[in-house]
Amino acid sequence: MSAEVIGYVVNLLGVISSALEIYFYVLVIRVLLSWFPNLQGNQLVSTLGSITDPYLNAFRGIIPPLGGLDLSALLAFLALNVLQWALGNAQVVLLNNSAFYG
Numbered sequence: 001m002s003a004e005v006i007g008y009v010v011n012l013l014g015v016i017s018s019a020l021e022i023y024f025y026v027l028v029i030r031v032l033l034s035w036f037p038n039l040q041g042n043q044l045v046s047t048l049g050s051i052t053d054p055y056l057n058a059f060r061g062i063i064p065p066l067g068g069l070d071l072s073a074l075l076a077f078l079a080l081n082v083l084q085w086a087l088g089n090a091q092v093v094l095l096n097n098s099a100f101y102g
Contacts, residue, residue, distance in 0.1 A: 003098050006094050006097070006098040010091050010094050013090055013091045013094075014091060016087060017084050017087045017088060017091075020083060020084050021084065023055075024081075026048060026051060027055075027056075027073070027076065027077065027080070030048040030049065030051075030056075031073050055076060056076055058076075059075045062075060
């Protein structure tokens with residue numbers, strides 16, 4: 001793989017990692033706003049819900065609510081962090097390989 005292609009892939013991984021970081025903060029805001037039931041009809045909460053609920057619903061099937069407390073968000077955050085970590089490691093590996101071969 002040429003150094004130019006590796007550079008493009010590293011940049012793409014960086015953009016994806018940055019997008020996941022933004023999504024992480026959107027999830028945090030959504031989870032915090034869910035603690036205020038009087039805001040549930042709010043347009044902002046509805047918009048955030050339409051962005052984050054499909055992702056959170058994937059984890060709600062794995063961890064059912066315990067005593068009315070939805071813990072699926074913890075697993076969702078963990079999965080997002082693991083993915084960001086893997087992307088960061090892939091960037092480092094690609095950069096090291098490009099320095100070694102290029």
